[in-house]
Amino acid sequence: MTNCLSGKAFPHLRAWTIVAELDDPFTITGKAKLTKELQDRNSALWSLIGCDNIPGNTTGDPAKFVDLSIKALNTLGWKIDEEKFLEAGERIYNLTRLFNVREGFSRKDDQLPLRFRKPREDTGWKITPADFDKMLDEYYAIRGWDHDGKPTKETLERLKIER
Structure with missing residues (x-):
């Protein structure tokens, strides 16, 4: 099991910030x-058993995919709006964090890969x-x-x- 923020397993899947x-x-x-x-947002979308590549490949805009997901849920009889949908994602993310905290993860495990500390060759920028x-x-x-990352x-x- 890896921590929600650690660079230990596919962190880019949790929040793909590149386009933004x-x-x-x-x-x-x-x-x-x-x-x-x-x-x-991704936690809420993943709870629908959907791939987060779908938004970019079908609608071109993940926000539109959220709207489509909410419309689909409401068609199925759910009474949910965007705020409640995203709150569900927040709840999922906090439950994941609680699991990780229970298993001993803390701030010390929330790290970026070491390459982010080294200056980029093209710009010299680093974190x-x-x-x-x-x-x-x-x-x-x-x-x-x-401060230690516990909800x-x-x-x-x-x-x-x-x-």
Whole structure:
């Protein structure tokens, strides 16, 4: 089992930020929020047993695929809107994190691959350990997790997750 954020197994599948970063790729600003939003969206979509390549290959826009998924669920009798759909993804992501925390994962395991610390050959840009710590602090705060990456009591209550 790998941690939600660790670079140990296919982290690009959890939040593929590449397209969203095209306008301003060489900054840490806004990346924590972007990552959280994409993780929640993908978790909700994956709960439908769908591949996240489908949005780009069918609609050209993952947001449209979210809309299509919500319409399909409502057609099947669910009463769900985008907010509730994404909240389901957030709940899934927090449940995954709780599992990982239970198994001993913590902040120490939330790391980028070492190659991100080395300057890129084409631009010289890199992510310093201080920048990564700053992004991780921001990410944990946005997620409603404590400094070590554990979901807070308030977050679990808001998402109606019982422990």
